[in-house]
Amino acid sequence: MTTQRSYQFGGNNKSPFQGIVGIVVGILFLFALFFFVQILFKILWFLLPVIVIATAVIDYKVILNYFGWIGKLFKNNALAGLAMSALTIIGAPVVALFLLGKALLRKKIKDVQTEAELRQNGEFVEYEELDSETMDLPPLESPLRADPPPKKDTGYDDMFR
Numbered sequence: 130m131t132t133q134r135s136y137q138f139g140g141n142n143k144s145p146f147q148g149i150v151g152i153v154v155g156i157l158f159l160f161a162l163f164f165f166v167q168i169l170f171k172i173l174w175f176l177l178p179v180i181v182i183a184t185a186v187i188d189y190k191v192i193l194n195y196f197g198w199i200g201k202l203f204k205n206n207a208l209a210g211l212a213m214s215a216l217t218i219i220g221a222p223v224v225a226l227f228l229l230g231k232a233l234l235r236k237k238i239k240d241v242q243t244e245a246e247l248r249q250n251g252e253f254v255e256y257e258e259l260d261s262e263t264m265d266l267p268p269l270e271s272p273l274r275a276d277p278p279p280k281k282d283t284g285y286d287d288m289f290r
Contacts, residue, residue, distance in 0.1 A: 173222030180225040188232040195228055 173180075185192060199217065203210030217224050 170222060173226065177222050177225055180222070180229050184225065184229045184232045187229070188235050191228050191232040191235065195224075 181192070199210060199213055202213050
């Protein structure tokens, strides 16, 4: 004999409020998320000058490239350039964070490249050039000798025989 069992989660409650409770909880979650993002955005607006200065110190070319890109958008499509400018102004903290991240990434890549080049080519050592003066040295003996220098018998060679 085969017995088949079935389980239902949530019970057999056919209450009309069952779906409404889920909707209310979802709406409350979205409200909480909205207020959290709003507080986060206010903090980012407060920190915006610090973020922009940090980005400029790390790599100012990131900021110049971003505004150059917006300028090219204006040249190619005025409406897209206007829309991007408006979004940049409205979302300035998010754009500043993006540019800070990009600057940090470029700095890290540059550091890794310099380290790899240093490993490959070696380290450059700076030197000082000394004053060049002619020195009067005694003449050298002739490098070709007729007899080899006499060997001293220390007994060391006998130890290996």
